[in-house]
Amino acid sequence: MSLVQAHNSMDPSIPYQQLLEYEGKYEYVSGSTLKIMASPMDTTLYAVIDKAKYPLYHVKDDSFTNIDDTPVIFQRNDQGNINGYTVNGQLFELITTDIEKLVMYPRKELFNHPEDYTYQIPKRTNDGLEVENINNAFETPERIKEMVKQTIKGNYPDVHSILIYKDNTLVLEEYFYGYDINTQHQLRSATKAFIGSLVGLAIEAAAIGSEQDQLLPYFKDKYKSFDHMSQRKRSITIQDFLTYRHGLDCENNNPESEGNEQQMMESADWVKYTLDLPVVHQPGEVSSYCTGAALTLGRLVELATDKPLEEFADKHLFKPMNITNYDWRFDPDSTSRQTFSQMYLQPRDLVKLATMYMNGGKWQGKQVLPENWVRKTFEEYTSEFGYLWEHKYVVIDGKQYNSYMASGNGGQKINIWPDYNMITVFTGGNYNSYELYGKSTPPNQMIPKYILPALD
Template structure:
């Protein structure tokens, strides 16, 4: 078995393209990443034993607007940043809205809350965290008492998402709990941003820390992430928490750190941030998505992609926009 430890981050277009057509490009389209004090070691493509031909072709085609809407491309191999390119007005310090790719960060925060003992396990029941709604949940179904955090992480709670209708309400948690069950918990995948917003509230209630404070202490701080924007919801039921279902904005190098953290098995610069068990469990198949039929872990997508005639298993974080105006991480792991 061949093992690849790569982090690929494309912002503004879907990641992990498997082939590039030939196009006019020169070595001037590629620049060695800058050495800064953010913790990233940097190197060249040749030092990483990567053939620069296709990389340079891709960068040239982006510069010539063959692929539009791409803000940045970053590539790390074996823990070293070897490609860092920005396009248009976007630069190293620009914040990029991650859209729903931020859900994978919420997954990590849940894992950390379990590692730290704030939450017992993914099998913890959901409703006991929200006693104020006892007896007042609409569309009541006794099976709602069986919903666990694992169901929210794998989007198998059985609660219909209905995301667009959630935003105008003043209590997103209550809205989510009020939605009818369309399946028994654990039976069927159903994409639900409201469930991920609810997970953020669970972390706060379990730890007594608002999400930015929790992230700063246990995730962003250890990764050296100091600049970000996480919008605060106006939802009464979410108690003014950060919108953990999406909307977090990070700098690309910091987004790539998060990817490298997972490829490192939960460590960054030798410091344990997330348990190795959580990395393995959250990026393993828990169910099958009803969106594209791919495997789904704990707020991670897993796909088998064909590259050079070989199949590569990847786990990926995706944001709204599909082929255009999206955020994607791709972490090829093994073939």
């Protein structure tokens, strides 16, 4: 069961003050906890897990439903106070009502007067990013300023940050919902792109021979055997996993796929679960987006280097770029069901990492990632993927804008636009956007509506 699983019916009339009754920190699955918070902006009750908000829809009395229409029923004690909730008959008790609430408005002081927003040049720090006025970088910068006003107005909810790096300078840096320049943000699946970086660095360190190597031999000391063994499975290469052409029955967006993300997360060892999957296509031919493939590559780096992935990343990727304010616990197993083995980074550091890629693996003149690995990363092995980066293009009035993208659930978008010497970074909290609202996350609307037209 889960609180965070589309809803059909709801009673929108419950007032905000009544929703406050349910606020608190509660027990959750597998010994974890969650918070219940009420938002005055949209009069909605949210379950909050690791700062990610999931709406609960009021039905009647103390009954709500999650986005999967599963009843969430709050319980009261003899004094009439809320003391827990039940889901599928399982009781989860209230731990405390003393909680630190999320900021529910984009910018509360400007929410009713977004026209009062004034653009500011990004702050100059010692992080290595040069800054510049956006008016010197775009033909029509007013479009982008209007985008910020619309975000403040709440028309693009739960966008946490917008950064634009153009012509080697940071020209826009805006934060919302209480986030700021120092806040680490979860990357969700955008983490995968940087696992690809670490594979390249492990090859450079001679811990891995080549991405053309067969994959399974690297795991022979970790696992005694694999299910569904065949010659096709033995032939799978590291490159097949880097390009999602693994050939396995693993497709995140297909609920019938044995290896889809939700089923994988129910297993004890996500890497073993992935490697045990049956082969359904010839490896190296058909791409299929699969979280297990990227996580397996992370474990590959650990086994090949005999170091925790976080330690290897810190030494070979983050420290050379002076990236220090981050968090990452890479454990691709059942202990990561709430955190997904994802990275947490500051948005400015995402700009730095994307800049390093855009500059052929160099940061401030130092070669961090091998140039040939960057080149291979962005090659088009299929219409969709390079090495764990996506090929993403937008067409506006017949004109195509091409980018390389690292993307994560909730609106985490890192786009490199090589033809325009530009990087755009969005972070956000629109988790499970398609299930909730029937549309993609705000950056997919904002980039073509405001940013790209401002170039011309």
